[in-house]
Amino acid sequence: MTQEIERKFLVDPSDLPEDLREADAKRIVQGYVALEEAGTEVRLRHKGARYFLTVKSGGGLTREEGEIEIDREQFDTLWPFTLRRRVEKIRHALPWGDELIELDVYEGALEGLATAEIEFPSEEASRRFEPPSWFGEEQTTNPRFKNKHLAIHGLPHQNNPEK
Amino acid sequence: MTQEIERKFLVDPSDLPEDLREADAKRIVQGYVALEEAGTEVRLRHKGARYFLTVKSGGGLTREEGEIEIDREQFDTLWPFTLRRRVEKIRHALPWGDELIELDVYEGALEGLATAEIEFPSEEASRRFEPPSWFGEEQTTNPRFKNKHLAIHGLPHQNNPEK
Numbered sequence: 001m002t003q004e005i006e007r008k009f010l011v012d013p014s015d016l017p018e019d020l021r022e023a024d025a026k027r028i029v030q031g032y033v034a035l036e037e038a039g040t041e042v043r044l045r046h047k048g049a050r051y052f053l054t055v056k057s058g059g060g061l062t063r064e065e066g067e068i069e070i071d072r073e074q075f076d077t078l079w080p081f082t083l084r085r086r087v088e089k090i091r092h093a094l095p096w097g098d099e100l101i102e103l104d105v106y107e108g109a110l111e112g113l114a115t116a117e118i119e120f121p122s123e124e125a126s127r128r129f130e131p132p133s134w135f136g137e138e139q140t141t142n143p144r145f146k147n148k149h150l151a152i153h154g155l156p157h158q159n160n161p162e163k
Numbered sequence: 164m165t166q167e168i169e170r171k172f173l174v175d176p177s178d179l180p181e182d183l184r185e186a187d188a189k190r191i192v193q194g195y196v197a198l199e200e201a202g203t204e205v206r207l208r209h210k211g212a213r214y215f216l217t218v219k220s221g222g223g224l225t226r227e228e229g230e231i232e233i234d235r236e237q238f239d240t241l242w243p244f245t246l247r248r249r250v251e252k253i254r255h256a257l258p259w260g261d262e263l264i265e266l267d268v269y270e271g272a273l274e275g276l277a278t279a280e281i282e283f284p285s286e287e288a289s290r291r292f293e294p295p296s297w298f299g300e301e302q303t304t305n306p307r308f309k310n311k312h313l314a315i316h317g318l319p320h321q322n323n324p325e326k
Contacts, residue, residue: 001240001243001244033197033203033205033218034196034197034198034199034203034204034205034218035197035199036197036198036199036200037199037200040196040197040244041197042196042197042205053216053241055196055197055241055244057244064243064244066240066241066243066244067240068233068237068240068241070231070233070237074231074233077164077229077230077231078216078218078229078231080164080227080229081164081203081218081220081227081229
């Protein structure tokens with residue numbers, strides 16, 4: 001069980017940084033096997049040629065996380081349970097000073113959405129971080145931009161950000 | 164994803180059948196990583212020398228189930244997420260005609276409870292089944308005797324079977 005300290009920002013997908021083409025990019029398909037009201041989620045993820053099962057509990061800036069790598073056959077056994085709770089995206093890994101920006105460009109029903117996430121070694125480091133100019137509004141504590149919310153409800157309404 | 168058709172009965176732990184000593188018996192320690200209101204559960208189980216992660220959805224007589232075998236290290240990574248949602252029991256496997264009775268004798272906080280479960284190939288076979296004389300009250304559709312309920316809430320009140 002490790003602690004995860006992250007911040008998340010919206011990004012305009014038509015205004016991405018130029019060096020993105022050189023960044024490492026992997027296709028991610030993920031789905032949720034279980035989503036508790038209280039906050040525990042169990043996620044399956046197919047990233048590049050690898051397969052993972054991840055459990056996260058808690059919410060907000062700091063969460064507990066446990067992840068195991070599984071094989072294709074194990075993934076295929078559990079994947080049917082994620083029906084109607086799936087997300088597809090391209091993840092670009094961009095080194096940024098001491099940190100790594102994970103820029104997710106969504107596909108399918110979520111096309112038009114892009115977000116940037118940065119994971120920090122401490123809450124202090126997360127507060128020190130100065131977002132690059134191409135970052136948009138911060139959404140770290142907005143539940144509607146969590147992948148589990150996007151997987152179930154789709155894109156938040158553009159004209160009514162409360163929905 | 165396979166379908167599971169089961170019936171479950173209470174058993175008096177002081178009045179078990181005599182041939183139980185010859186039955187295959189394994190210690191099971193299990194815990195729940197996630198329990199959705201809607202019915203999906205993600206369970207970790209350590210049975211004998213093996214480790215499993217199981218997803219079940221739906222409820223009642225027929226449920227969907229998917230199970231993968233994992234190794235000790237993977238189990239240890241996810242086990243902390245089952246805190247306060249665990250069950251320990253000895254499972255005896257008793258051949259009974261064409262069926263197999265799984266007799267669970269609970270330990271720890273659930274000591275004094277014993278249940279018998281039988282899995283059937285069809286709903287028709289489940290209706291044909293005649294319980295042996297040492298079976299007690301049927302609890303197939305009683306949510307309070309599900310292991311996930313027992314793991315969280317403990318033994319149902321003896322004097323008030325509604326709680």
